[in-house]
């Protein structure tokens with residue numbers, strides 16, 4: 001059975017901000033994102049996280065990515081990691097990432113990392129040892145395509161956020177086969193590997209390992225632009241860091257991302273809107289729901 005997401009249900013999982021919160025108790029998110037070729041992905045994911053309520057956001061990335069984000073955002077803290085010759089995070093960063101992230105409520109890993117042997121080693125090292133909830137996106141997912149079984153060894157709750165191309169790569173299938181049976185693909189991956197799956201696209205599906213399946217009802221094709229998914233990962237990570245369980249962190253992130261984009265399309269058109277524009281419409285959705 002599929003359950004359609006609606007705004008009332010989404011906000012039943014997002015509590016009002018308690019008066020006695022402090023930045024540490026409001027949710028701490030550790031983001032590992034970006035590389036020389038994909039500096040924007042780190043900015044987009046961080047922006048998504050910051051706009052979704054988290055008290056503390058730290059971006060861990062290469063010197064170039066950290067330097068670049070400082071020109072766009074001043075709120076996140078930075079952890080400057082070693083890079084390889086191609087400007088991607090070096091595998092030697094895994095120990096630092098694990099040590100630092102242990103003090104955070106959740107991690108997002110993958111947006112704009114690029115893909116090489118260092119990325120694969122980094123992602124596998126983190127997946128095997130990180131004990132907090134984890135969102136694995138984009139190249140974090142691609143890094144597993146050569147050995148998906150490692151997901152079964154992860155000691156933590158993992159949310160995967162593939163689009164159909166990433167899903168096909170991960171499951172050694174084809175985009176056509178995934179597209180023909182989106183529900184089957186999402187359910188099977190979730191059940192077989194004990195993970196939460198966000199299969200993106202129009203009517204994004206969210207599948208949990210215990211067989212629940214939610215279908216998103218918000219969003220539009222103005223989102224079909226590079227970078228929309230990076231923002232979504234930051235939003236889901238932020239909600240996860242604030243204590244939502246994986247199913248509802250994923251579902252609320254997906255719904256809010258789409259609902260904001262629906263307002264953006266009205267004001268800017270599906271043609272002209274850019275991924276970060278949706279973050280200017282997100283506050284209206286929180287406000288109309290008393291948050």
Ligand SMILES: NC(=O)C1=CN([C@@H]2O[C@H](COP(=O)(O)OP(=O)(O)OC[C@H]3O[C@@H](n4cnc5c(N)ncnc54)[C@H](OP(=O)(O)O)[C@@H]3O)[C@@H](O)[C@H]2O)[C@@H](O)CC1
Nearest residue numbers: 038039040041111112113114138139163164165175226227
């Ligand atoms: N500003 C930045 O820094 C940005 C950085 N980004 C970062 O870049 C990294 C790599 O991302 P990417 O876009 O280069 O590769 P990827 O998403 O694998 O697409 C490659 C091919 O896969 C297919 N495909 C894609 N989507 C599909 C779908 N829904 N359904 C079906 N097929 C689909 C499609 O193949 P085609 O149809 O063209 O044959 C497409 O050409 C990643 O880490 C990301 O975070 C981006 O977010 C952009 C902004």
Ligand SMILES: Nc1ncnc2c1ncn2[C@@H]1O[C@H](COP(=O)(O)OP(=O)(O)O)[C@@H](O)[C@H]1O
Nearest residue numbers: 200201202219220221223224226227228229230
């Ligand atoms: N036609 C569409 N209708 C609704 N949502 C869409 C559509 N196309 C893309 N999206 C949404 O936009 C986002 C795109 O993510 P993704 O493909 O990972 O892009 P990127 O990697 O460039 O950030 C996803 O949240 C997806 O559900």
